[in-house]
Amino acid sequence: MPQDHSHAASVTTANTANPIVVEVTRGNMVESRHRAAVAIVDADGKLVHGWGDLEQPIYGRSAIKPLQALPLIETGAADRYGVSVAETALACASHSGEPRHVELVTAWLARIGCSVADLECGSHLPHHEPSLEALIKSGRQPDATYNNCSGKHSGFLTTARHLGEPTKGYIRYEHPVQHRILGTLEQMCGLRLGEAPRGIDGCGIPVIGIPLGNLAMAMARLADPADLPPVRAAAARRILAAMAAEPFLVAGTGRFCTKVMEVVGKKVVLKTGAEGVYAAALPTLGLGVAIKVDDGAGRAAEAAMGKIMRHLQLLTADEERALAEALAQPVRNRVGLETGRVRPATDSPF
Numbered sequence: 001m002p003q004d005h006s007h008a009a010s011v012t013t014a015n016t017a018n019p020i021v022v023e024v025t026r027g028n029m030v031e032s033r034h035r036a037a038v039a040i041v042d043a044d045g046k047l048v049h050g051w052g053d054l055e056q057p058i059y060g061r062s063a064i065k066p067l068q069a070l071p072l073i074e075t076g077a078a079d080r081y082g083v084s085v086a087e088t089a090l091a092c093a094s095h096s097g098e099p100r101h102v103e104l105v106t107a108w109l110a111r112i113g114c115s116v117a118d119l120e121c122g123s124h125l126p127h128h129e130p131s132l133e134a135l136i137k138s139g140r141q142p143d144a145t146y147n148n149c150s151g152k153h154s155g156f157l158t159t160a161r162h163l164g165e166p167t168k169g170y171i172r173y174e175h176p177v178q179h180r181i182l183g184t185l186e187q188m189c190g191l192r193l194g195e196a197p198r199g200i201d202g203c204g205i206p207v208i209g210i211p212l213g214n215l216a217m218a219m220a221r222l223a224d225p226a227d228l229p230p231v232r233a234a235a236a237r238r239i240l241a242a243m244a245a246e247p248f249l250v251a252g253t254g255r256f257c258t259k260v261m262e263v264v265g266k267k268v269v270l271k272t273g274a275e276g277v278y279a280a281a282l283p284t285l286g287l288g289v290a291i292k293v294d295d296g297a298g299r300a301a302e303a304a305m306g307k308i309m310r311h312l313q314l315l316t317a318d319e320e321r322a323l324a325e326a327l328a329q330p331v332r333n334r335v336g337l338e339t340g341r342v343r344p345a346t347d348s349p350f
Contacts, residue, residue, distance in 0.1 A: 039054045070235050101151070
């Protein structure tokens with residue numbers, strides 16, 4: 001596949017630090033600062049805005065789940081098994097392990113002839129504190145449906161079932177499920193990835209190192225799929241529509257992804273990832289956004305994404321007011337007193 005290169009000119013050289021984009025205050029002093037790279041790219045690969053090193057490969061982590069969900073739709077697996085709008089959103093989710101998340105995943109697995117035992121993502125406690133407390137009080141242990149990636153893994157299992165592939169080992173790099181996703185990433189990012197850096201994600205699947213600009217281009221192709229093959233274009237539209245329709249399922253109570261999409265609807269479809277990665281598809285502008293915070297801080301990635309939304313004039317005055325605490329998150333001490341803010345840096349380049 002030819003490499004898309006129209007976005008490729010990095011704003012910094014390898015020896016130049018990424019800009020400071022977020023600061024954390026305490027009292028009247030800035031206590032901490034976060035550096036990040038940001039790419040805003042259109043579906044043709046043209047760099048619209050960029051700050052920092054956009055060529056350094058990064059792991060997209062969970063921010064690229066909407067891209068990893070494309071095969072679920074375009075293979076016909078979703079239609080064969082009646083995957084709902086809610087379940088499509090869950091396939092893209094990093095959910096908080098709240099009851100609705102767990103119940104939907106459990107029912108989905110049963111419908112495709114699988115169970116929690118088929119999930120290879122491992123288990124962890126709910127991220128949502130009231131759900132965690134309820135689970136502890138019940139005396140039960142969390143199973144793999146509580147894993148924040150269980151919806152994505154259910155999508156993988158659905159595709160394997162549909163295509164008659166083994167369900168065991170679906171997380172392994174050599175499994176057809178993962179080969180299919182790798183091919184999808186190559187096509188959406190415009191790069192050959194066979195020799196790209198590779199690791200293992202928190203949920204056990206392969207992670208592939210991709211330059212930030214190429215990740216932004218892939219998100220732009222979700223946002224503006226006009227030049228994609230018809231089946232993939234339809235899948236892209238279906239995925240973004242599901243995420244916008246079910247923002248709670250994409251993340252959960254109080255989470256940045258959920259709060260933003262609840263307020264702004266389908267004009268900003270965004271997804272968090274571990275280690276300070278954030279991505280967004282902007283259908284009204286036909287753009288994709290990718291952010292990587294140097295030190296891996298998720299709080300900084302959220303503040304940077306909020307500033308990008310304002311920079312691109314995506315928020316109305318009412319929406320900005322509704323999202324005020326998400327855009328500049330309060331820092332609170334143990335008694336609930338606000339002691340500072342996580343906010344865009346005063347000298348941020350955007």
